[in-house]
Amino acid sequence: MNAPLPLNVTSATPTATYDTVARISNEVAGRLAARLRAETRGEVLFGAADRGRYATDASIYQVMPVGVFVPREAADVRLAIDICRDLGVPLVPRGGGTSQCGQTVGAGLVIDHSKYMRNILDVNVEARTARVEPGLVLDHLNADLKKHGLWYPVDVSTSAQATLGGMAGNNSCGSRSIAYGNMVHNVMGAQAWLADGELLDFGRYDAATGRVKRLGDAVRSLAAQHRDDIEARWPKVLRRVAGYNLDIFHNQNEKPYTSDGSVNLAHLLIGSEGTLALTRSLDLRLSELPRAKVLGVVNFPTFYQAMDSAQHIVKLGQHMQAGALTAVELVDRTMIELSLQNPAFAPTIRTALAPAINGGKPEAILLVEFSGARKADIAPKIKELVELMGDLGLPGSVVEMIDDAPQKNLWEVRKAGLNIMMSLKGDGKPVSFIEDCAVPLVHLAEYTDGLTQVFRKYGSRGTWYAHASVGTLHVRPILDMRRDGAQKMRAIAEEASELVRKYKGAYSGEHGDGLCRGEWIEWQFGPKLTEAFAQIKQQFDPQGLLCPQRMVQPPKMDDTSLMRYPPGHKQRVVPIQPVLDWSAWNVQANPVTEETTAPGTGGDPAHGLAMHVEMCNNNGHCRKFDAGTMCPSYRVTRDEMHSTRGRANTLRLALSGQLKPLPSRGGAEGGGRNEQRQLQPQLARGSEDALTSEAVKEAFELCVSCKGCKRDCPTGVDMAKLKVEFLQHYKAQHGHTLKDKLVGQLPDYAHHAAKIAPVLNLRDKVPLMAQLSEKLLGFSAKRSLPQWQRTHFFNTPVQSATREQVLAAAKPVVLFVDTFNGYFESENAFSALEVLQAAGYTVHVATKTGADGKHLCCGRTFLSAGMVDQAKVKAREVVDSLLPFAEKGIAIVGLEPSCLLTLRDELLVMGLGEGAQQIAQNALLLEEFLAREAQAGQLEAFKAQLKPLTQPVLLHGHCHQKAFAAVTPVMEVLSLIPGAQPELIESSCCGMAGSFGYEVEHYDVSMQMAEAALLPAVRAKADAIVVADGTSCRHQIADGTQREAVHVARLLARQLR
Secondary structure: OOOOOOOOHHHOOHHHHHHHHHHHOOHHHHHHHHHHHHHOOOEEEOOHHHHHHOOEOOOOEEOOOOEEEEOOOHHHHHHHHHHHHHHOOOEEEEOOOOOOOOOOOOOOEEEEOOOOOOOEEEEEOOOOEEEEOOOOEHHHHHHHHHHHOEEOOOOOOOOOOOEHHHHHHHOOOOOOHHHHOOHHHHEEEEEEEOOOOOEEEEOEHHHOOHHHHHHHHHHHHHHHHOHHHHHHHOOOOOOOOOOOOHHHHOOOOOOOOOOOOOOEOHHHHOOOOOOOOEEEEEEEEOEEOOOEEEEEEEEEOOHHHHHHHHHHHHHHHOOOOOOEEEEEEEEEHHHHHHHHOOOOOHHHHHOOOOOOOHHHOOOEEEEEEEEEOOHHHHHHHHHHHHHHHHHOOOOOOEEEEOOHHHHHHHHHHHHOHHHHHOOOOOOOEEOOOOOOOEOOHHHHHHHHHHHHHHHHHOOOOEEEEEEHHHOEEEEEEEEOOOOOHHHHHHHHHHHHHHHHHHOOOEOOOOOOOHHHHHHHHHHHHHHHHHHHHHHHHHHHOOOOOEOOOOOOOOOOOOOHHHEOOOOOHHHHOOOOOOOOOOHHHOOOEOOOOOOEOOOOOOOOOOOOHHHHHOOOOOOOHHHOOOOOOOOHHHHHHOOHHHOHHHHHHHHHHHHOOOOOOOOOHHHOOHHHHHHHHHOOOOOOOOHHHOOOOHHHHHHHOOOOOOOHHHHHOOOOOOHHHHHHHHHHHHHHHHOOOHHHHHHHOHHHHHHHHHHHHHHHHHHHOOHHHHHHHHHHHOEOOOOOOOOOOOOOHHHOOOOOOOHHHHHHOOOEEEEEOOHHHHHHOHHHHHHHHHHHHHOOOEEEEOOOOOOOOOOOOOOHHHHHOOOHHHHHHHHHHHHHHHHHHHHOOOOEEEOOHHHHHHHHOHHHHOOOOHHHHHHHHHEEEHHHHHHHHHHOOOOHHHHHOEOOOOOOEEEEOOHHHHHOOOHHHHHHHHOOOOOOOEEEOOOOOOOOOOOHHHEHHHHHHHHHHHHOOHHHHHHHOOOOEEEEOOHHHHHHHHHHHOOOEEOHHHHHHHHEO
């Protein structure tokens, strides 16, 4: 199945496309969109929201493109080049949009290769080569190569989302360049289109013919002409990615471009940032995948000592008989502290801290990695590292990691370095513009110390991490670009450049030039070589269509008209009164002392909502496809709009007055309906419009509120809460549908509906009723619905303690039974009660303080339907009922993850004060409670009551369990059963997400989410017991595999003797 296309001009006729685009933009844009629509098979995105999402990358810049084109095949790219050349429209190629310096933003037509142009065209295992398309993500290539024992070793931190085409354009380097070199050292050939549309094969110069040979001759002539300048001005370091690689004819790199001294013309394109040609395919040199790795984590009491030690540590890699030193990576104190504040990273970073250094609070750590064929060959190098650090006066500073798992976990933290650094609250953020200056290792300590003094001079502080092995540290001073950041940026850059020159380094050492370092090319190379670069550009692209104003004639780096957050940005934020409390984000932080002002004092006109949205740094971590959850909708559609980043950018545009609401769905006519809705002029009208537009609604349409981004996003962008906020504003203006009311108000009418359960359940037995429910209510006829129970938990007397009894009990616990386990799957609630009582606890079933015939409800369904005011009423009832227990530290135990965890999440932002905080601290899922008690030795008698289990057990973790690190306790509790060996299914969201998967417009997407990993894993083990705590998860498994999944409570109760 293919996910539905985003609503855009792809579905319109060329004539309608021209009319719409020309009306909102200009005639050229209209003709461009119409021709792309008529002549190609690609997706044509010219709406303001789409253009806005592609107007920025992971840099500080924003330039609105004329449009966005997503080619389906190579022929589409060639046609787009021809059309743009005819119309004089510049071309801006783009991969994952992870660029730090603005390379992928521009005023032309952005061509996004990442959705379709991502194939592996060939792999030659014997020759260790691969041919790939430019949109292929590095991790996806390496996953495919693993079975051959090979990998592509340019190991960038954004490997989960960075594309090979973007890496080539940037000349990426990565953590292990000390062993493998840069991108340019690992590319053997390139097939690329010039701006005139000719497709050329770039490879060895001595084998070149025709036009490729003529281009090579021209560059060779330039190299000969400027030989003296190349020798005098070219940085003599591995990490130099500025300008064009003119030195391929007179190598200045400490690691030659080729092993045999030959010249490869493909290397001219590497690092050219899309200014010379558009990549069709790349021929890559692969390496043997290291079979063994060992890691030594060196802790330092001062940052200076870490920098000074790097030059000594790298010598351990010299003359190794087996294996190699593959990395020496820095993590500074700021990154350590921020990691400790992130629940996803804190347990890992703690394993890297040596108690002997500053009491486990080092100022910096270095990750020193050795790789080889066998651990036995390389493990002694860690002992040598320990001895070296002892000789340098730092005994006890090395944490040895020989096993693979802790190494892998720590490298994941290091890879998230940029995102972790960007998680600082407030408007001041670490800004990328001098972060890649590279200096020889012998000068690294002096250089970093000098730069620290520069930061202090301008009232700032630097954050540091990355590649100590090659003298390239990612240092970013903390600046507020909304105020005086641009002026400080210029001053710091000028002083930093003098330090780079003093220590004979390179100003651009990894992340390229783009908008922030383009103007420094002439500073680095001088006027003659800069003119030579202009001549190379002229040879390849005489019309200047490919990424103009990059590399040649670049703008000033501090041109505020090119910035995402220009001075005065705060004033253009739309004043809006949120319904949730976002004040924790509405703060300012002192860049030197790291002190944060009180919540609500940050000056955000949107009371913290805008500042939370702006935590997204556009790095694109949400585009990953690994074992995490984020982002299920992007994994299905691969549309930028459906990534966390895409949604955050949509909100940012809306909240900063750069979008206005679009007309309602019924307001357009004929075949142009979609694009008229998508492409109306979008200039903000006022606060009432910021969160009520169709553009914002469209971006949230496939958000399943999984909370994956709450945990997986290193900067903590919480799209689930943002969707709640959006829905409240949108529904307040547009009204609630009948389906909204049926879903949202379910807890209020459930006790009445249960009385006529047999009648309601006919919907799944009579096909006509299923079809009517689809037509009238919007619930897919392909879905079964939850089955009502006339006799249920809430109307069945149970043996449980009163409020007074549990408050006085020795082993008390409160059982919070939600709507779903109370009315639809009561056996789960009965089982939980049985299990807790069998474990020796006095159990009280939570009820309202005042009986009104309804059960106690967390408010989750109301939140999902945009009924926040009603949810707050439910939340207040929860606080009134449960606070006395929380005040005594009594655990409040729930069964449904989405409901119980609401007490630890949304309950805290509803203005309910300290009481909500106390309840959150005591709210636990059943498995969390049992795991805690087992660790405390309280369940020995209970464990003796459990019968052995011989069947395999498969566990699917609910998304909210993953978000709150509550999956491990489930595994621990299942392991209490004798003989049980639970296996966790590595999957993202199941796709049901409450009511999402039941809705007819979401059915296909829901099933695609499930088929990505969950359902195949269940089908693969037909004899396994499938455990899933989420009611919608169990329903999805039943619909998709015809297998019953059970709640942990039921399995435990079943195993009781």
